[in-house]
Amino acid sequence: xxxxIPFGAARGRRRKGxxxxxxxxxxxxxxxxxxxxxxxxxGPILASFGISLTSWDLLRPxxxxxxxxxxxxxxxxxxxxxxxxxxxxxxxxxxxGLVLALALALALNQPLRGIALIRTAYFLPVVTSATxxxxxxxxxxxxxxGLLNQAIGxxxxxxxxxxxxxxxxxxxxxxxxVWQGLGINVIVFLAGLQAIPQEYxxxxxxxxxxxxxKLRNVTLPLxxxxxxxxxxxxxxxxxxxxxxxxxxxxxxxxxxxxxxLVYFIYExxxxxFRMGEAAAASWILFLIVAVLTVVYFRSQxxxxxxx
Amino acid sequence: MFASSRTAPPVPRALxxxxxxxxxxxxxxxxxxxxxxxxxxxxxxxxxxxxxxxESSGGESPASSTAAYTGPPVTIRYSIWGDPQEITNQxxxxxxxxxxxxxxxxxxxVSDWDAYWDKLQTGLAGGAAxxxxxxxxxxxxxxxxxxxxxxxxxxxxxxxYDLTHLADQGVKDFTTSDGGQYGxxxxxxTIALFYNKAxxxxxxxxxxxxxxxxxxxxxxxxxxTKSDGGKTSQWGFYTETTDMxxxxxxxxxxxxxxxxxxxxxxxxxxxxxxxxxIQFLQxxxxxxxxxxxxxxxxxxxxxxxxxxxAMAANGSWNVATFDAAGFDYGVAPLPSxxxxxxxxxxxTGAVVFKGSKAPDAAWExxxxxxxxxxxxxxxxxxxxxxxxxxxxxxxxxxxxxxxKVFADSLSYAKLKPSFKGYDEFTTTLQNELDTNVFNAAxxxxxxxxxxxxxxxxxxxxxx
Numbered sequence: 001x002x003x004x005i006p007f008g009a010a011r012g013r014r015r016k017g018x019x020x021x022x023x024x025x026x027x028x029x030x031x032x033x034x035x036x037x038x039x040x041x042x043g044p045i046l047a048s049f050g051i052s053l054t055s056w057d058l059l060r061p062x063x064x065x066x067x068x069x070x071x072x073x074x075x076x077x078x079x080x081x082x083x084x085x086x087x088x089x090x091x092x093x094x095x096x097g098l099v100l101a102l103a104l105a106l107a108l109n110q111p112l113r114g115i116a117l118i119r120t121a122y123f124l125p126v127v128t129s130a131t132x133x134x135x136x137x138x139x140x141x142x143x144x145x146g147l148l149n150q151a152i153g154x155x156x157x158x159x160x161x162x163x164x165x166x167x168x169x170x171x172x173x174x175x176x177x178v179w180q181g182l183g184i185n186v187i188v189f190l191a192g193l194q195a196i197p198q199e200y201x202x203x204x205x206x207x208x209x210x211x212x213x214k215l216r217n218v219t220l221p222l223x224x225x226x227x228x229x230x231x232x233x234x235x236x237x238x239x240x241x242x243x244x245x246x247x248x249x250x251x252x253x254x255x256x257x258x259x260x261l262v263y264f265i266y267e268x269x270x271x272x273f274r275m276g277e278a279a280a281a282s283w284i285l286f287l288i289v290a291v292l293t294v295v296y297f298r299s300q301x302x303x304x305x306x307x
Numbered sequence: 308m309f310a311s312s313r314t315a316p317p318v319p320r321a322l323x324x325x326x327x328x329x330x331x332x333x334x335x336x337x338x339x340x341x342x343x344x345x346x347x348x349x350x351x352x353x354x355x356x357x358x359x360x361x362e363s364s365g366g367e368s369p370a371s372s373t374a375a376y377t378g379p380p381v382t383i384r385y386s387i388w389g390d391p392q393e394i395t396n397q398x399x400x401x402x403x404x405x406x407x408x409x410x411x412x413x414x415x416x417v418s419d420w421d422a423y424w425d426k427l428q429t430g431l432a433g434g435a436a437x438x439x440x441x442x443x444x445x446x447x448x449x450x451x452x453x454x455x456x457x458x459x460x461x462x463x464x465x466x467x468y469d470l471t472h473l474a475d476q477g478v479k480d481f482t483t484s485d486g487g488q489y490g491x492x493x494x495x496x497t498i499a500l501f502y503n504k505a506x507x508x509x510x511x512x513x514x515x516x517x518x519x520x521x522x523x524x525x526x527x528x529x530x531x532t533k534s535d536g537g538k539t540s541q542w543g544f545y546t547e548t549t550d551m552x553x554x555x556x557x558x559x560x561x562x563x564x565x566x567x568x569x570x571x572x573x574x575x576x577x578x579x580x581x582x583x584x585i586q587f588l589q590x591x592x593x594x595x596x597x598x599x600x601x602x603x604x605x606x607x608x609x610x611x612x613x614x615x616x617a618m619a620a621n622g623s624w625n626v627a628t629f630d631a632a633g634f635d636y637g638v639a640p641l642p643s644x645x646x647x648x649x650x651x652x653x654x655t656g657a658v659v660f661k662g663s664k665a666p667d668a669a670w671e672x673x674x675x676x677x678x679x680x681x682x683x684x685x686x687x688x689x690x691x692x693x694x695x696x697x698x699x700x701x702x703x704x705x706x707x708x709x710x711k712v713f714a715d716s717l718s719y720a721k722l723k724p725s726f727k728g729y730d731e732f733t734t735t736l737q738n739e740l741d742t743n744v745f746n747a748a749x750x751x752x753x754x755x756x757x758x759x760x761x762x763x764x765x766x767x768x769x770x
Binding site: 057059060078139143144145146163164165166255256257267270271272273 | 424428432449450453454455602603606730731734735737738741742746
């Protein structure tokens with residue numbers, strides 16, 4: 001197999017920086033997004049900080065209360081429980097989701113007939129509404145005649161109550177979320193896998209490397225940018241979990257075993273007329289995610305390899 | 308850098324930048340879809356033709372208007388919660404109102420219970436709330452106290468509208484201590500004992516009547532519970548556990564307890580009487596095993612409606628649904644407890660948004676909803692218990708077999724608690740009861756109440 005001459009790479013290397021005036025063009029193309037971000041995100045974000053310092057029921061004018069909301073939250077057992085549940089959810093769903101997606105991507109990165117169809121199938125849950133997914137999974141978890149209880153019954157295990165069992169409730173929600181979010185990570189990993197030059201594998205083969213050493217020493221290191229990317233998205237997404245909890249919780253509302261931070265925010269603001277407290281909780285969520293994101297970014301020099 | 312034999316562009320540091328941007332945006336904006344409540348119940352049901360003509364002969368009573376609407380043609384928006392059956396009912400009534408008042412058109416929009424309150428709050432905050440909307444008795448104080456409802460007192464005085472034509476229990480929930488009247492009741496809901504006649508006939512057991520007490524209920528429910536190799540094929544009893552209304556608040560009252568202190572500033576659930584009432588319900592599920600586990604019911608639905616339970620303590624709003632289920636059933640008063648016979652009454656009202664652009668038309672419609680014409684229509688549709696005394700005492704009681712039981716039950720009905728902070732109170736309370744008392748018997752009712760009452764009182768103190 002002849003190596004092609006790396007024209008593209010050579011041309012690319014000769015270029016030092018953007019040409020004069022290119023910056024303005026870049027800004028112009030970015031403008032729609034930037035304006036949208038400024039108006040629709042930055043504004044509300046700043047406003048929410050102001051709201052977090054008030055007592056506001058949404059219907060009457062807010063009153064300034066300083067950091068009272070933050071102090072109250074620190075002493076609110078329901079908030080602390082939601083924080084704990086969110087942490088458990090993130091610790092379970094993010095790593096499991098990543099490992100499963102990676103394994104699937106490796107399995108799907110094969111030149112088989114009909115592979116496109118299989119890849120599409122794994123992506124379908126991502127584009128399905130959380131409500132539809134939740135309703136189907138509620139049926140899977142049904143304690144009376146659910147699919148899962150029937151399945152474990154086949155191997156002689158007793159039926160479980162899944163969603164209403166305080167022990168199983170969170171793992172059940174995690175399982176559904178992981179299944180639903182798998183496709184997006186698989187796609188990123190597949191793209192990453194296909195960007196790894198064949199030459200590395202060829203060179204490894206020449207050195208006598210088998211499948212496992214190739215995976216360990218070629219694939220994984222070169223996939224670290226993709227792992228880094230899906231990792232940060234999973235982390236942020238996990239902290240914001242809401243739909244799954246909202247839809248799956250039954251009978252009635254999420255209980256102490258399943259209320260998450262975003263559910264707490266929704267409930268405080270839109271059920272209990274405590275918009276100030278909801279805004280304060282949102283800022284605590286933001287700060288947690290921001291700190292974790294910074295720490296995560298700092299770590300990348302140690303383990304992420306860009307080609 | 309190598310070029311690949313496949314189509315691999317070099318992956319530069321730009322990817323890292325992209326990651327950073329995406330991460331930032333994701334962290335900042337969140338997922339927009341996460342704040343959306345589930346889609347509301349589709350409002351596709353067509354109005355029933357049979358009921359769309361108002362009973363114009365009995366129409367205008369002393370209780371309804373003397374001065375009809377004389378303003379310009381206007382369209383008002385009327386929001387309600389409900390299932391498809393209720394949508395049909397309320398649309399039929401709105402159509403009949405339009406026939407009687409051609410210059411006022413009413414757009415009815417419907418949401419399921421949860422989405423209804425979310426939409427209402429954001430609508431009120433944004434000044435775009437419906438002109439007239441349905442109000443649940445217990446939640447009324449939370450809205451009235453926040454100054455978003457129109458005080459109808461001036462209209463009542465102007466028209467000489469007579470509130471005594473409406474059931475007191477309905478009016479009271481929308482009255483404030485300073486004499487304001489911020490809504491009129493639209494219908495009443497009480498709880499009674501439904502029974503499946505075929506299952507009683509089959510077992511040769513006489514139907515429930517007003518002589519029944521708790522012991523009789525448990526004994527009969529046991530006789531009517533059938534097990535089939537460890538699996539229950541028929542339940543003696545069914546009720547719901549996620550709301551006090553059907554049916555633990557009644558059990559608390561029947562046992563001599565109460566839920567709130569008279570001033571609504573503290574809860575009195577930490578008494579032996581209150582605990583005894585809730586314990587009775589836990590025992591029905593976990594000790595006597597005559598009703599299905601609520602966690603299972605949440606998935607399978609209403610066992611009585613499905614013909615799998617012989618009896619059910621449930622609300623008057625279920626009548627049309629049970630009719631549609633296609634089996635023969637009867638209605639009896641709730642069995643009495645150690646402290647006597649009690650049921651719960653909960654009015655649904657119609658209130659007017661303070662910022663409505665058409666308050667006069669809105670008032671006419673609110674008045675119409677409580678008028679004999681609309682109430683009689685409600686009765687024909689078997690939608691609920693009429694709040695208009697004329698209809699309640701007259702045609703309603705004889706309108707169908709069970710109606711008299713519901714009408715009579717108002718004489719021993721206690722008003723469902725209604726106070727500011729109600730939603731937060733019940734959420735905290737039900738979290739404890741569902742998790743530890745009803746869905747699993749982790750705690751006795753007494754222990755569960757002892758652990759949650761201090762939290763509840765702390766919540767009430769903040770209101």
